[in-house]
Amino acid sequence: MRTPTASRANARHLIEALPRPLPRDEEHRADAVQAALLTSGLLDSSDLGNSAAVAAAVRDGLTSLAHLLDEAPSGHGAGQLLVLLLAEREAFTPHPAPTEDQLQARGAANALLHLAMWHTDDDLPLIVSALQVHAEEARNSAGMP
Structure with a gap:
């Protein structure tokens, strides 16, 4: 299990490794996101063809992105990530308006979900699982049972 600090570092590396703008072509976009996962250390090169990995x-x-969003207003990264993703999907602007860092995290999350379409049937269980892991890691780092 990672620590929130290590996760934040992974998230920063992921955001930095994603090309801006992402390729428009579906296949090239998926390749770019996968390459960013490799660069960030979240994916091992031996797992490239393995959809589960x-x-x-x-x-x-x-x-990791939820942990990164926890940094500013501490403890609300998972909720922020969900609001940012929903705002993007439903075309509304949350209040207060997202910061540049939040927009970068949202862009990275959307890119990850795009890649997930190539490897899963449904990305909702993936999101739920990520938020559960986030909560568990945050709880463990705070010394709570």
Whole structure:
């Protein structure tokens, strides 16, 4: 199990490794996101063809992004990530408006979910799992049972 600090580092590396803008072509976009997962250390090169491993890396990436969002207003990263994803999907702007860091985390999360479409049938269980792992890691790091 990772620590929130290690997860934040992974999230920063992931965001930095994602090309801006992402390729428009579906296949090239998926390749770019997978390459960013490799660069961030969330995916091992031996797992490139393994859908279960890529899905697990996407889950870990989402968990890491939630930990990263925990940094500013401490303890609300998972909720922020959900609101940012829903706002993107439903085309509304949350209040207060997202910061540049939050927008980068949202962009990375959307990119991860795009990659997940290539490796899973449904990304909702992946999101739920990522938020559960986030809660468990945050609880463990705080010394709570």
